[in-house]
Amino acid sequence: MKLSPDWVVGFVDGEGCFHVSIQRHPSMAIGYQVLPEFVVVQHRRDIQVLYALKRFFRCGVVRPNHEDRYAYRVRRLECLERICDFFLQHPLKTRKNIEMRRFRKIVLLMKKGRHRTREGLLEIIEIAAQMNSANRPALEQIRQELLAG
Numbered sequence: 001m002k003l004s005p006d007w008v009v010g011f012v013d014g015e016g017c018f019h020v021s022i023q024r025h026p027s028m029a030i031g032y033q034v035l036p037e038f039v040v041v042q043h044r045r046d047i048q049v050l051y052a053l054k055r056f057f058r059c060g061v062v063r064p065n066h067e068d069r070y071a072y073r074v075r076r077l078e079c080l081e082r083i084c085d086f087f088l089q090h091p092l093k094t095r096k097n098i099e100m101r102r103f104r105k106i107v108l109l110m111k112k113g114r115h116r117t118r119e120g121l122l123e124i125i126e127i128a129a130q131m132n133s134a135n136r137p138a139l140e141q142i143r144q145e146l147l148a149g
Contacts, residue, residue: 010093018102020035022034038060038073040071042070060075084100125146
């Protein structure tokens with residue numbers, strides 16, 4: 001299956017997700033780990049699409065997700081940067097374009113090592129809170145802990 005850039009844009013607009021989580025990680029200098037991730041989930045009957053995306057972007061993994069669902073996941077910063085660059089050249093048409101741009105800011109901050117500093121992590125939390133509404137309470141708690149410490 002050969003994918004065109006326009007097809008990838010439309011498909012990711014409907015099925016893709018740019019997600020950033022921040023988790024406690026005591027062995028990290030700042031005490032937290034930033035985990036950016038690009039994900040596309042499909043029913044196992046359409047797993048060939050996930051493998052086609054993996055070939056298209058030349059990175060990532062396809063793994064079981066939940067029950068009869070599989071996910072194409074990308075976590076390596078270099079690959080995430082390449083995916084964001086693709087979507088800058090071939091813009092997403094929905095609000096997901098704004099999410100991707102926020103996600104890209106976080107990836108670029110991480111590339112500069114800003115996630116390893118208190119100030120940088122606070123900046124990343126601010127951006128991530130605008131993206132992931134379900135994570136806002138957890139992000140706010142981390143922000144409060146960083147400000148208190």
